Amino acid sequence: MSQLILPLGSNPRHTFANFCTDGNEGILDALESLPRQGGSLWLHGPQDSGKTHLLQAVCHQAKAREVSAAYLPLKQMRELGPEALDGLEQCLWICLDDVDAVLEQGDWEQRLFGLINQAMDHGASLLMAARQPAESVSVALPDLRSRLRGAVSFPLHPLDDERQSEALRRRAHSQGYDLPEDAVRYMQRHVVRGLGQLCQLLDQLEQASLSQQRRITVPFVREVLAQPPTSESRL
Amino acid sequence: MKFTIEQQALVDPLRKLASTAPDVASLNASVSGTDAVNAVASILIEPEKGGVRFTATDNTLRLAFHIPVEGEDLKPCTVPASTLLHICSRFSAGAEICFELEGDGKAMNVSHGRSRYKLVVVDANEFPGITSQDDEYELSLPENVLRSLLSSVRYAMAQNDMRYYLLGVLLDVGPDSVTAVATDGHRMAVAEHAVQTGVNESVQPIIPSKGVEELTKILTDQEQDLVLHLAGNHLRLELSGDRCAFHTMLVDGKYPDYRTVVPTERKLRAEVSREALIKAAERIIPVTDELTQAVILTFKDGENLEIGARNNKGDTGEEQVEMKINRDDGAEEEVKISINIKYLIDSLQALGCPDAVLAVNDGSKSMLITPSEGSSKHIIMPMKA
Numbered sequence: 141m142s143q144l145i146l147p148l149g150s151n152p153r154h155t156f157a158n159f160c161t162d163g164n165e166g167i168l169d170a171l172e173s174l175p176r177q178g179g180s181l182w183l184h185g186p187q188d189s190g191k192t193h194l195l196q197a198v199c200h201q202a203k204a205r206e207v208s209a210a211y212l213p214l215k216q217m218r219e220l221g222p223e224a225l226d227g228l229e230q231c232l233w234i235c236l237d238d239v240d241a242v243l244e245q246g247d248w249e250q251r252l253f254g255l256i257n258q259a260m261d262h263g264a265s266l267l268m269a270a271r272q273p274a275e276s277v278s279v280a281l282p283d284l285r286s287r288l289r290g291a292v293s294f295p296l297h298p299l300d301d302e303r304q305s306e307a308l309r310r311r312a313h314s315q316g317y318d319l320p321e322d323a324v325r326y327m328q329r330h331v332v333r334g335l336g337q338l339c340q341l342l343d344q345l346e347q348a349s350l351s352q353q354r355r356i357t358v359p360f361v362r363e364v365l366a367q368p369p370t371s372e373s374r375l
Numbered sequence: 376m377k378f379t380i381e382q383q384a385l386v387d388p389l390r391k392l393a394s395t396a397p398d399v400a401s402l403n404a405s406v407s408g409t410d411a412v413n414a415v416a417s418i419l420i421e422p423e424k425g426g427v428r429f430t431a432t433d434n435t436l437r438l439a440f441h442i443p444v445e446g447e448d449l450k451p452c453t454v455p456a457s458t459l460l461h462i463c464s465r466f467s468a469g470a471e472i473c474f475e476l477e478g479d480g481k482a483m484n485v486s487h488g489r490s491r492y493k494l495v496v497v498d499a500n501e502f503p504g505i506t507s508q509d510d511e512y513e514l515s516l517p518e519n520v521l522r523s524l525l526s527s528v529r530y531a532m533a534q535n536d537m538r539y540y541l542l543g544v545l546l547d548v549g550p551d552s553v554t555a556v557a558t559d560g561h562r563m564a565v566a567e568h569a570v571q572t573g574v575n576e577s578v579q580p581i582i583p584s585k586g587v588e589e590l591t592k593i594l595t596d597q598e599q600d601l602v603l604h605l606a607g608n609h610l611r612l613e614l615s616g617d618r619c620a621f622h623t624m625l626v627d628g629k630y631p632d633y634r635t636v637v638p639t640e641r642k643l644r645a646e647v648s649r650e651a652l653i654k655a656a657e658r659i660i661p662v663t664d665e666l667t668q669a670v671i672l673t674f675k676d677g678e679n680l681e682i683g684a685r686n687n688k689g690d691t692g693e694e695q696v697e698m699k700i701n702r703d704d705g706a707e708e709e710v711k712i713s714i715n716i717k718y719l720i721d722s723l724q725a726l727g728c729p730d731a732v733l734a735v736n737d738g739s740k741s742m743l744i745t746p747s748e749g750s751s752k753h754i755i756m757p758m759k760a
Binding site: 141147355 | 629664
């Protein structure tokens, strides 16, 4: 028997306050000045370097300031077809994640090119994220290629262990609790595949902590890691 | 300085003050014995118009009582809270207890009849204060309303959760209503009262659990308006008639959006006698599983509400309570739901009316418990195998 928990919702996990800028100094300034330049920014870096986090933080902040914004994970949206981008030109912040997933994919490039032009006419800010720099991705449409390469390029680097633990503690803090140092170290020793997986584990620990009404400690983390992962319980 | 107080007039406030002041033993041992620590575990006695003021604090909470006395040459001093309560509560009712500060100000003589105590006084300047910013909001509420809101929901406060914002009661104050909310993530209690509060924009202070406990002790059923002063993370209020002043730090944090959790519709609603269900639920506790305390409630048209349980030794129990089912749909399928029996009892006890309505959809959705009269809502999440 396990106790289901109330769907209380949670505070946004991807905010600027949660973002660890160490090693990626300058990114917040670049984002802040983007609307004034009315331009586009190309974020690139390997997995777990914080691309998705930044894109969502931009949307979150824009919405808090009552500015229209949209976040689109293109890898997940690829199957919906390029029509999924319709209507986006109305937004003042357009955040496209995993742009490389739709390049060289039929009508997607044409639609993407159209969206970038509309956004520029409209004075919207365009944020794009991919694993590779714009110069290294292959684009079939020459006009789109030059648009992408015209974007301000910003490389992101994954965090080292110490900064990862800082990022985890910030994430916990945004959910209203303090994560003990030794629990973070235990998590880092037992999860090998980077920050994304650590964050997933932390979310799982939060749910388990609510369900069992126990705090996140080293023995608790050990227990949760020993269990097979369960699907999240919702109302 | 010298004054006398009648035993009962002293002991009632003293009990509340002593539970506010932290026990010296609970404070950090490495700093015990210092004046600062002794001061926290003390009661501050200060002269004020028409009597003296007794104050206790634990650094986040401050409680003060006005006690009318006639005395001479009154000046501020402190006395140890638990010692004073221990002695004075053992004098008989009606006893006139005499307080006299020694000439050098280093000890307080407390005496009655043939009992004489000399209690060491800590410098009143060591007594900690809580500094509050200027008032930002003022709101008014009848005293009995605040009392009833807090006592309807406080059972659902989290006890030991790492999410500090759950360790208290949210007061969601709008211009024409106040809603009190408490949740520990498994169940939630929401009580609302329509009242002109005097605020223009809504405010959401979270009163920490100790503050809630102390408030429910001092609030009475009087209908006069209380003025609540909210400033930053401070809340203070004074009970009318100069009886008592209460000041607490608020929990710093954002409370989750409770509205999305309150179910708007439940297919099946069963009306039961609250008292009969509490009795049945209490009887069955020993045969529930020690860890989960799970029971299975079965709702079936035309039959009694069935409560079944089985503990880890294999003992089983079944209780039946009369119920009247209302359904929106014509379906007659039975609904089974597993819940923690303690949660059911807590909710029912908080209702305070003859009948309760249990509303369910199925075994995976929350159960909503409401009073037959009144507007509080009590939500319990089920358990799953």
